Amino acid sequence: MLILMIVFTFYPLINAFVISFYKDYLPLANDGAGSITGYTFANYSVILKNQLFWQSLKNTFVLALVSVPVSILISLFISVALKSIPKLKGFFQTVFFLPYVTNGIAVGMAFAVMFHRDYGLFNLILGWFNISPIDWIGGTASWWAQMGALMIFTIWESLAFKILVFTSGLQNIDKQYYDAAKIDHATKWTIFKRITVPLLSPLILYISITSMIGALKAYNSVIGLFGEKLGGQPYSMITIVAFVYKYRSDFSFQGFYSYAASAAIILFFITLIFSLIQTTVSKKRIHY
Amino acid sequence: MAEIFVKNEKSYKAKKILSNVLTYSFLGVIALIVLVPFYWMILTSLKSTEMIEAIPPILFIKPSDWQIWNYKALFELVQSGPRAGQPLFPFFTYMKNTIIVSIITTAGTTITTILAAFAFARLNFKGRDTVFAIIIATMMIPGEIFILTNFLTINKFGWYDLMNQTFSDALLAMTIPFMTSVFYTFYLRQTFKQIPNELYYAAKVDGTTDFKYLLKIMIPVAMPTIVTIIILNSMGAWSAYIWPAMVTTKDQYRLVSNGLRGAFTDSGSGRTDYGQQMASAALVTAPLLVVFFVFRKQIMRGVSRSGIKG
Amino acid sequence: MEIKMLDLTKIFISKDKREVHAVDHVDLTIPSGKLIGLLGPSGCGKSTTLYLIAGLLRQNVGQIYFGEDEVSDMPPEKRGIGLVFQNYALYPHMTVRENILFPLENLKVDKVEAKERTIEMANLVGLGEMLDRKPKELSGGQQQRVAIARALVKKPRVLLLDEPLSNLDARLRLQTREEIKRIQRETGITTVFVTHDQEEAMSISDEIVVMKDGVIQQMGEPQHVYDHPQNLFVAQFLGTPQINVFNGVIKNKKIFVNDMLISKTDLPDQPVKIGVRPEGFIVDLEKKSDFKFEIDLVETIGRDTTLIIEVPGNEGGLLDKITFKAIVDASLKIKAGDWVHFNVKPEKMHLFDLEGKLLK
Numbered sequence: 001m002l003i004l005m006i007v008f009t010f011y012p013l014i015n016a017f018v019i020s021f022y023k024d025y026l027p028l029a030n031d032g033a034g035s036i037t038g039y040t041f042a043n044y045s046v047i048l049k050n051q052l053f054w055q056s057l058k059n060t061f062v063l064a065l066v067s068v069p070v071s072i073l074i075s076l077f078i079s080v081a082l083k084s085i086p087k088l089k090g091f092f093q094t095v096f097f098l099p100y101v102t103n104g105i106a107v108g109m110a111f112a113v114m115f116h117r118d119y120g121l122f123n124l125i126l127g128w129f130n131i132s133p134i135d136w137i138g139g140t141a142s143w144w145a146q147m148g149a150l151m152i153f154t155i156w157e158s159l160a161f162k163i164l165v166f167t168s169g170l171q172n173i174d175k176q177y178y179d180a181a182k183i184d185h186a187t188k189w190t191i192f193k194r195i196t197v198p199l200l201s202p203l204i205l206y207i208s209i210t211s212m213i214g215a216l217k218a219y220n221s222v223i224g225l226f227g228e229k230l231g232g233q234p235y236s237m238i239t240i241v242a243f244v245y246k247y248r249s250d251f252s253f254q255g256f257y258s259y260a261a262s263a264a265i266i267l268f269f270i271t272l273i274f275s276l277i278q279t280t281v282s283k284k285r286i287h288y
Numbered sequence: 289m290a291e292i293f294v295k296n297e298k299s300y301k302a303k304k305i306l307s308n309v310l311t312y313s314f315l316g317v318i319a320l321i322v323l324v325p326f327y328w329m330i331l332t333s334l335k336s337t338e339m340i341e342a343i344p345p346i347l348f349i350k351p352s353d354w355q356i357w358n359y360k361a362l363f364e365l366v367q368s369g370p371r372a373g374q375p376l377f378p379f380f381t382y383m384k385n386t387i388i389v390s391i392i393t394t395a396g397t398t399i400t401t402i403l404a405a406f407a408f409a410r411l412n413f414k415g416r417d418t419v420f421a422i423i424i425a426t427m428m429i430p431g432e433i434f435i436l437t438n439f440l441t442i443n444k445f446g447w448y449d450l451m452n453q454t455f456s457d458a459l460l461a462m463t464i465p466f467m468t469s470v471f472y473t474f475y476l477r478q479t480f481k482q483i484p485n486e487l488y489y490a491a492k493v494d495g496t497t498d499f500k501y502l503l504k505i506m507i508p509v510a511m512p513t514i515v516t517i518i519i520l521n522s523m524g525a526w527s528a529y530i531w532p533a534m535v536t537t538k539d540q541y542r543l544v545s546n547g548l549r550g551a552f553t554d555s556g557s558g559r560t561d562y563g564q565q566m567a568s569a570a571l572v573t574a575p576l577l578v579v580f581f582v583f584r585k586q587i588m589r590g591v592s593r594s595g596i597k598g
Numbered sequence: 599m600e601i602k603m604l605d606l607t608k609i610f611i612s613k614d615k616r617e618v619h620a621v622d623h624v625d626l627t628i629p630s631g632k633l634i635g636l637l638g639p640s641g642c643g644k645s646t647t648l649y650l651i652a653g654l655l656r657q658n659v660g661q662i663y664f665g666e667d668e669v670s671d672m673p674p675e676k677r678g679i680g681l682v683f684q685n686y687a688l689y690p691h692m693t694v695r696e697n698i699l700f701p702l703e704n705l706k707v708d709k710v711e712a713k714e715r716t717i718e719m720a721n722l723v724g725l726g727e728m729l730d731r732k733p734k735e736l737s738g739g740q741q742q743r744v745a746i747a748r749a750l751v752k753k754p755r756v757l758l759l760d761e762p763l764s765n766l767d768a769r770l771r772l773q774t775r776e777e778i779k780r781i782q783r784e785t786g787i788t789t790v791f792v793t794h795d796q797e798e799a800m801s802i803s804d805e806i807v808v809m810k811d812g813v814i815q816q817m818g819e820p821q822h823v824y825d826h827p828q829n830l831f832v833a834q835f836l837g838t839p840q841i842n843v844f845n846g847v848i849k850n851k852k853i854f855v856n857d858m859l860i861s862k863t864d865l866p867d868q869p870v871k872i873g874v875r876p877e878g879f880i881v882d883l884e885k886k887s888d889f890k891f892e893i894d895l896v897e898t899i900g901r902d903t904t905l906i907i908e909v910p911g912n913e914g915g916l917l918d919k920i921t922f923k924a925i926v927d928a929s930l931k932i933k934a935g936d937w938v939h940f941n942v943k944p945e946k947m948h949l950f951d952l953e954g955k956l957l958k
Contacts, residue, residue: 007441008434008438008441008464008465008468009426009434009468009470010426011437011441012433012434012435012436012437012438012441013426013429013433013434015436015437015440016433016434016436016437019436019437077314078314078315078318081311081314081315082315084311085308085311085312085315088312092315092319093588094584094588095319095322095323096318096319096322097580097587097588098322098323098326098577098580099322100591101523101576101577101579101580101587102326102573102576102577103526103527103544103545103548103569103572103573103576104527105527105529105545105548106329106545106548106568106569106570106572106573107325107326107329107569107573109329109548109565109566109569110325110326110328110329110332110566110569111325113328113329113332113562113565113566114324114325114328116562118341118343119340119341119342119343119345119562120345121324121328121345124344124345124347127344156321156322156325159322160322161591164588164591164592165591165592167592168592168593174685174687176683176684176685176687177687177689179654179674179681179683179687180681180683180687180689180748181689181700182654182673182674182675183652183654183674183675183679183680183681183701183749184675184700184701184704184748184752185675185701185704185705185752186675186700186701186704187704188307190703190704194689194692194700195689198689198691198692199689199690199691201691213428213430216430217430217431217432219530220527220529220530223529241430241432244432244436245432245530245534248435248436248439248534249534257436260436261436264430264432264433264436265433267430267432267433268429268430268433271428271429271430272428275428301671
């Protein structure tokens with residue numbers, strides 16, 4: 001186990017740093033030994049000048065910053081609602097968990113069909129409200145429409161896990177707090193705001209960190225929804241991870257592998273910073 | 289004294305019923321939203337091209353109008369062009385590959401996880417907690433970082449050969465890097481830790497070796513957790529997309545997820561056969577759902593206890 | 599505020615699908631402004647009764663009135679009660695101040711007034727200095743008082759306490775029960791508290807209600823109930839050490855235990871259970887009494903001596919094997935092995951029939 005971990009986890013972590021500083025790297029040259037012509041910081045400046053990289057940053061950030069809080073909020077509401085009903089709890093729990101166990105790409109493709117401009121369900125429903133059809137994911141789709149579609153799919157996918165975790169978290173809250181709050185004349189909304197959320201805050205923090213990391217790594221959802229084209233127009237929905245993979249797969253071009261490594265390292269630091277911010281912010285608000 | 293209290297309210301019951309109705313409708317709507325993509329997947333897979341392209345979209349089709357053809361086509365259609373004669377969507381090949389990969393990784397992961405969890409939970413060696421903390425910290429790191437080097441490593445081991453990759457090379461490449469799991473190690477260690485120390489000492493007094501103790505006491509006690517790990521891990525192979533695509537050189541070595549995307553778009557016209565595409569998606573989704581419904585309790589308990597993601 | 603319960607019944611379905619009458623046709627009136635102890639062994643229905651009054655549980659049958667108001671169908675927040683939970687249920691993420699303020703915020707009490715009332719309440723329970731602490735920074739006794747303050751700050755009609763002292767250590771328990779008594783007296787609020795500890799109930803209640811199997815056994819002032827138990831259960835439940843129970847018989851207006859004459863009575867001939875409080879024995883120095891035993895063990899604490907007597911089962915006799923205790927004056931210097939003759943104080947002796955009902 002340790003050997004495997006060293007070979008496939010620790011060594012790669014360090015090596016990714018090293019690669020990101022290689023100059024003119026050709027990984028498979030010399031019978032797989034790879035060839036370089038020195039060390040450089042230039043890989044970082046190259047990708048920082050790359051339009052596509054900024055596109056991927058923007059897409060990833062918007063997706064993560066919107067979908068994570070929204071899905072946390074929705075799943076909290078659902079979990080609280082689930083807790084309050086006397087019957088059918090198991091049924092709903094099972095249904096809500098389904099997205100977790102399905103193949104993201106298969107369902108992403110189903111979403112792609114639903115988002116189809118002419119034959120899709122979404123535009124049909126919009127039509128009921130007299131809203132003219134939107135091109136969500138096609139070649140003429142606006143950036144916002146594509147991002148909207150991606151967000152809807154991402155949130156749909158990520159609810160399952162959160163609902164399950166919050167539901168079991170809610171079960172661990174002593175019922176007496178709710179009895180006490182009831183006697184203290186708290187309304188349902190007050191109970192949610194002042195009792196449930198604070199008491200669940202360690203779990204919410206944990207979930208928000210892990211799902212933030214997950215969202216920053218978005219890739220499969222883009223593939224599922226848009227295919228290898230990564231967007232309605234090529235690369236319009238590219239994410240950081242997709243950027244990494246794009247340059248990785250072009251490893252036969254001099255230095256491209258290092259660009260991929262640099263982008264991966266940047267992603268690593270972004271993730272780190274997000275986790276640190278969330279931890280420090282929350283430490284101020286979680287007191288018990 | 290009691291000036292602040294409202295008199296008995298007859299409407300209390302009505303209010304309660306109303307709030308119940310609202311809660312149930314809310315949950316019902318969400319359940320519908322969760323289920324609709326599955327429904328749409330199956331619905332589309334049963335539509336003919338004309339039905340798919342109907343405007344407004346058809347929301348329901350009678351069983352007599354079901355187009356089973358889409359499913360049949362998956363197994364019968366063959367490619368034209370450079371790979372003439374090969375199936376368009378070699379479903380069974382992908383399925384077979386996926387199952388093999390899933391069995392190998394799961395077996396490997398389970399064994400390494402048990403040994404590692406045992407070491408971290410029970411054995412005392414120098415720096416144990418430091419090593420464990422470092423390993424836990426790696427959970428926070430995006431996996432994409434590892435993939436870059438792992439690809440090179442696989443290449444160095446000779447498992448990735450553009451010209452002459454054999455199926456067993458591809459298998460090794462697809463499985464070996466994933467034979468450890470920090471998540472599961474952490475999860476199983478927690479379970480192991482709950483087993484009282486006294487049992488271990490009692491076994492030691494009786495002269496049991498560590499290994500025998502692990503085999504005879506810890507594994508049986510932790511069996512529910514291990515079963516959960518096995519189920520969740522084997523389901524993981526179903527969703528694996530990027531790595532198998534990266535380290536395999538031939539289509540017929542790939543896994544179901546890889547096969548799904550990309551197929552069914554006619555390279556000439558750029559048109560997608562949604563019916564067949566959804567049929568294949570449904571075929572890939574079905575086994576997962578079957579496994580889920582069989583092991584529903586273990587899966588849901590396991591996921592909620594360990595907080596494992598992905 | 600007087601609390602009246604009429605025919606109150608609560609049925610739970612147990613795991614093996616049996617109906618359990620946790621509270622069984624209870625008729626009870628709790629007088630206004632008094633401190634009432636609901637007392638009984640665990641599972642007797644006392645907590646259920648409290649939760650029914652609070653409205654956290656709903657009765658299957660019966661009504662509850664607060665004064666003239668029927669509250670039977672009201673949700674808890676409409677009843678105007680303050681409830682102190684067994685483990686206090688203080689919101690762990692809120693300070694003492696926020697905890698006490700919480701009900702007032704919900705009732706939309708004017709902010710300035712709410713602040714004043716919070717401080718006033720904190721002072722009443724003696725926690726004026728601790729307003730900005732979190733519950734976990736307080737001792738058990740202090741948490742308990744915060745819970746009381748939170749219950750009282752909204753000026754409820756009734757204060758309910760569920761096992762208020764059970765989570766405290768022995769020293770704090772004594773202190774806190776005086777505190778509860780003081781707070782109740784100062785506010786004059788009708789207060790019901792639940793306990794399984796008879797000493798606790800006896801020491802602070804104006805009246806106690808003894809329950810068993812969902813049925814009220816007896817209600818009254820603690821000393822009165824102690825001196826005049828209605829049945830064997832009440833007699834046995836109150837008092838430490840427990841009352842001694844002998845199997846005896848009445849023959850020709852005389853009470854016998856194993857042919858030993860104990861006392862006289864006007865009751866007709868019948869087998870009886872004779873309860874004698876440990877302090878109800880008088881040592882007969884002239885050794886004339888028929889009621890004599892060999893002492894097995896002597897424990898002297900202060901001015902009292904407890905004589906412990908093990909009586910072996912007597913074949914064919916009426917006395918079961920029992921251990922009984924008699925508390926006598928330490929100055930008598932009785933030693934283990936001595937034979938002691940006893941007389942019984944009539945007011946400390948209670949006669950019950952074989953079902954445990956008091957014989958009069």
